[in-house]
Amino acid sequence: ASWRDAALTLRFPSGAARSVHVDIFEKLGSASVSLAGASAWQGGGRTAAINIPRDGGTDMQLDLDLQAEDSCERGKDPRPAQQEAALKALEYMERTGMQQILATMVQALMVQQPEDPFSFIQEFITEQKGAWKAATAVVATKAAPAAADVRAEGGMPDLTGHFSLMAEALKRNPAMYDELKDKTTKMGVSFAEVIQPGIQNRGHRMIKTAGLVAGDAECYDVFAPMFRAVVGLRQRDAAPVACQPFALDATLVDSSPLDVEGKYVNGVQVRLNRNIEALRFPPTCSLEERRAVERTLVGALIDFGGALKGSYHPLAGSFSFPPQPGGMDAAQEAELEAKRALFYEPDSAIAISSGVSRDWPDARGVFATADCRFWAWLNEEDHIRLFSAEDTADLHGAFARLCAAETAL
Helix, strand or coil: CEECCEECCCCCCCCCCCCCCCCCCCCCCCCCCCCCCHHHCCCCEEEEEEEECCCCCCCEEEEEEEECCCHHHHHCCCCCHHHHHHHHHHHHHHHHCHHHHHHHHHHHHHHHCCCCHHHHHHHHHHHHHHHHHHHHHHHHHCCCCCCCCCCCCCCCCCCCCCCCHHHHHHHHCCHHHHHHCCCECCCCCEHHHHHHHHHHCCCECCECCCCCCCCCCCHHHHCHHHHHHHHHHHCCCCCCCCCCCCCCCHHHCCCCCCCCCCCCCCCEEEEEEECCCCCCCCCCCCHHHHHHHHHHHHHHHCCCCHHHCEEEEECCCCCCCCCCCCCCCHHHHHHHHHCCCCCCCCCCHHHHHHCCCCCCCCCCEEEEECCCCEEEEECCCCCEEEEEEECCCCHHHHHHHHHHHHHHC
């Protein structure tokens, strides 16, 4: 076919159809319409009349009704349903741990390059399924198993089939077990409580968790050989007595936008974990100590002002906070959950065996500002976790707020 001497090739699908319907459109013309001052069209707009010249005929005149977008409409989330579905899928993968498991499996597959990749994957999934069943059984108990008495006579526990970094460190240096097994901190934290997560959970050879926890600040000194060995295995290039540097100074963070065009970054979030040195940490603290942490931190947080001013909401079912016995109501819980500022009872075998879920939900809660750009978790896995978030790519602003909160605290 041809149109004005310009060749036009049309391709039609083959099949039993005897005819194909073809629509051919003609461009009538074009014109430019000025949108100058559109930002000032509050609650209205304007009408633009334009002429479109036509070859050999009468010009076409069009009236365009231009309206400013309603501010409420501008505030709505423009993301399509496909992206929302992708975010939900990502949240599911993170919540169930499948993202890390699959990533580890693929990485191991590429490194080892087994002759039979299907058998390798099958074995990996079978081991993960066994670990999941074991975790489910532990979760059903809703309590942390008692720490084994490592101070009893006898040698190091049998760590065959245990794959945590703690287990690897003891396998490499069994003498370290005899060196530390009878030691305790001044607050009474024992070596058994420190290594309990790695004793109670075998783990997986390709997903190595730390396998130990600090019961108080002194653990890092009393059981220093153990912690240094684990850090060395996790960070191969770490110096034996290296101290982790940190600088809570927002001026050191580049204030340039992460996403200049605003197309790729939906938001940013930074967090900071802290514990009170004078009290035992969540894995080993008593009910009274946990409540003391809540009283101390809430007393400091409610004095925050300005952009950090907020309110404290104990978890539903907690009776440790006198102003709100029984904890937050369903509406408060739903609001915090919608903003991803709510935390839940641990359901992993490692977390439960560490002791952080004891007496749940007593003395646990969330402090949050009205806009939920800053919030804090109390007595989750640490005494406090501080969060700062932005719905834009303003990482500098989020970090500056976090620094201000840590300084005020």
